Amino acid sequence: MGKTIAEKILSEHAKKEVKAGEIIISDIDLAFVQDGTGPLTVDQFNYLNFDDVKSKSLVFIDHASPSPRKELSNTQKKLRQFCKKSSAGLYDIGEGISHQIVAEKYAKPGDVIVGADSHSCTAGALGAFATGMGSTDIALAYGLGKVWLKVPETFKIILKGKLSKGVYAKDIILYFIGKIGADGATYKALEFDGDGIKNLSMESRLTISNMAVEAGAKVGIFPTDEITKEYLKSQGREKDYKEITADPDAKYEKTIEINLSEIEPQVSFPHTVDNTRNIKDAVGVKIDQVYIGTCTNGRIEDLRIVANILKNRKKSDDIRLIIAPASKDVYLQALKEGLINTFIKAGATILPPGCGPCVGVHAGVPADGEKVLSTQNRNFHGRAGNPNSEIYLSSPAVAAASAITGYITDPREVLE
Amino acid sequence: MLQGNVWKFGDNISTDHIAPGRYFHLRSNLKELAKHVLEDAREDFAKKVNSGDIIVGGKNFGLGSSREHAPRIIKVSGVSCVIAKSFARIFYRNSINIGLPVIELKEVDEINEGDILKVDTEKGIINNLTQNKEYKFIPFPKFINKILEIGGIDEYIKKYGNYGV
Numbered sequence: 001m002g003k004t005i006a007e008k009i010l011s012e013h014a015k016k017e018v019k020a021g022e023i024i025i026s027d028i029d030l031a032f033v034q035d036g037t038g039p040l041t042v043d044q045f046n047y048l049n050f051d052d053v054k055s056k057s058l059v060f061i062d063h064a065s066p067s068p069r070k071e072l073s074n075t076q077k078k079l080r081q082f083c084k085k086s087s088a089g090l091y092d093i094g095e096g097i098s099h100q101i102v103a104e105k106y107a108k109p110g111d112v113i114v115g116a117d118s119h120s121c122t123a124g125a126l127g128a129f130a131t132g133m134g135s136t137d138i139a140l141a142y143g144l145g146k147v148w149l150k151v152p153e154t155f156k157i158i159l160k161g162k163l164s165k166g167v168y169a170k171d172i173i174l175y176f177i178g179k180i181g182a183d184g185a186t187y188k189a190l191e192f193d194g195d196g197i198k199n200l201s202m203e204s205r206l207t208i209s210n211m212a213v214e215a216g217a218k219v220g221i222f223p224t225d226e227i228t229k230e231y232l233k234s235q236g237r238e239k240d241y242k243e244i245t246a247d248p249d250a251k252y253e254k255t256i257e258i259n260l261s262e263i264e265p266q267v268s269f270p271h272t273v274d275n276t277r278n279i280k281d282a283v284g285v286k287i288d289q290v291y292i293g294t295c296t297n298g299r300i301e302d303l304r305i306v307a308n309i310l311k312n313r314k315k316s317d318d319i320r321l322i323i324a325p326a327s328k329d330v331y332l333q334a335l336k337e338g339l340i341n342t343f344i345k346a347g348a349t350i351l352p353p354g355c356g357p358c359v360g361v362h363a364g365v366p367a368d369g370e371k372v373l374s375t376q377n378r379n380f381h382g383r384a385g386n387p388n389s390e391i392y393l394s395s396p397a398v399a400a401a402s403a404i405t406g407y408i409t410d411p412r413e414v415l416e
Numbered sequence: 417m418l419q420g421n422v423w424k425f426g427d428n429i430s431t432d433h434i435a436p437g438r439y440f441h442l443r444s445n446l447k448e449l450a451k452h453v454l455e456d457a458r459e460d461f462a463k464k465v466n467s468g469d470i471i472v473g474g475k476n477f478g479l480g481s482s483r484e485h486a487p488r489i490i491k492v493s494g495v496s497c498v499i500a501k502s503f504a505r506i507f508y509r510n511s512i513n514i515g516l517p518v519i520e521l522k523e524v525d526e527i528n529e530g531d532i533l534k535v536d537t538e539k540g541i542i543n544n545l546t547q548n549k550e551y552k553f554i555p556f557p558k559f560i561n562k563i564l565e566i567g568g569i570d571e572y573i574k575k576y577g578n579y580g581v
Binding site: 023025036037039040044047048063064069071072074075115116117118120132133134135136137139140144146148182183186187213216218272359360361365378380381382383385386387 | 428430432433436437438440441442443444445456457475476479480484485502503504505506509513514557559568569570573574578579
């Protein structure tokens with residue numbers, strides 16, 4: 001019987017032939033935490049009397065970065081001390097979001113990657129089995145170099161054709177989640193395939209894999225190809241490439257086909273990610289703040305799309321426009337290309353690389369009754385730090401077009 | 417055997433409802449954070465919940481963040497178990513890891529707020545003492561039951577030294 005990508009990667013890491021449904025012990029290639037989940041991981045690591053990390057281990061300070069209050073400064077200090085004492089590597093404030101840095105510098109096709117952050121599934125775009133877990137799980141991954149896992153059943157998502165102008169990867173994944181529901185793929189692996197993936201850059205694939213968890217999935221994996229190879233090469237990691245594909249006779253629980261040419265720009269309405277509608281049903285909603293960034297859409301491709309729309313234009317006086325690059329490298333590239341200039345001239349406030357206002361910790365908490373349009377991945381009640389506000393989700397293009405008008409706008413109206 | 421008073425919640429209770437991001441700075445003080453447990457789903461819950469009480473949710477309970485603090489503060493607040501139509505994956509895994517029983521039951525709509533439930537996690541039986549009804553659920557696999565019995569995966573690893581799957 002043939003294997004899915006998830007079964008192949010996990011068989012290699014469990015050092016035996018495994019299939020969906022089995023509970024296994026898997027070796028891991030990388031484990032990481034961030035400043036929200038990391039302090040508890042360190043406590044558990046110490047409680048378990050581990051002396052040092054056994055696998056490649058990283059700590060990212062990206063959520064409250066830089067720290068807005070003393071309690072968080074103290075927990076961040078604890079993370080820095082842990083990294084000094086152990087072999088774990090540290091990415092401190094200003095470096096950027098864990099998932100972006102893992103994609104840029106670490107994730108390899110065929111890896112098993114676990115992170116104490118639900119969007120760790122982002123690295124699936126590079127053909128890795130990458131998934132989010134809790135703090136204790138990562139303390140054990142640090143200390144034992146292994147995790148226990150249930151091998152997931154796989155849904156094969158066949159993407160066909162090409163996106164129309166003004167429609168992007170974010171629209172694909174919002175459309176998919178709207179169709180399948182926020183629990184439509186709970187516990188499952190999503191495997192993206194079809195001729196349509198050839199038209200999706202690595203940055204676009206990262207956006208799609210990032211949101212696999214919003215359909216409940218454990219992982220969202222792409223097979224590797226020339227695009228994977230090119231991306232690794234651009235990061236100076238060509239030697240990390242290896243071919244990862246499913247067997248032709250692999251067994252899937254479900255196969256879903258999506259014709260990319262039929263997708264319109266999408267907007268998720270409050271307060272669930274699967275409350276998705278076509279742009280025409282969202283146009284005209286008055287907004288107070290636009291946020292462009294996060295592990296979903298803070299990459300250079302996203303910032304180029306935004307700059308293309310904002311060039312020689314100004315944001316509406318009625319909104320705040322906040323932009324945060326996903327990593328230091330993205331920030332430097334955006335500076336080099338003049339994108340940051342365009343943003344500032346358009347009236348944007350630039351935040352340091354990091355998670356920004358997405359998780360409601362600092363820098364951009366909305367007021368009572370306000371509406372936020374964001375390129376982030378979640379719009380749960382209270383997510384942005386105020387339960388009396390509402391969050392709409394969209395692509396960077398919709399966000400940029402809406403920043404100009406002050407209400408949700410179809411980007412195709414402003415694209416040249 | 418667990419017994420307690422039911423608190424009813426609807427579908428899609430997220431980790432942001434359970435442990436709101438605006439209390440991020442309280443995460444290293446679970447007792448303080450627990451004063452806000454489920455605040456964005458029901459403001460007075462933390463004040464009124466009693467030791468042994470049972471949360472009954474709808475579908476996809478615990479969706480969202482990987483924050484283990486969410487099931488931890490439910491446990492710290494004294495809740496003995498969570499019963500829901502379905503759970504989000506990471507919340508489910510975290511709950512087992514910290515020794516909080518999480519039970520999937522498709523008949524949750526029949527259970528009312530304030531009902532008294534008796535739960536036998538080993539046999540997989542829930543008795544609604546108020547309505548005099550009995551429900552069955554699939555008991556946990558041995559590995560999971562062992563983790564729950566011993567009080568969490570940390571205690572399990574301390575005792576056995578490794579995952580014993």
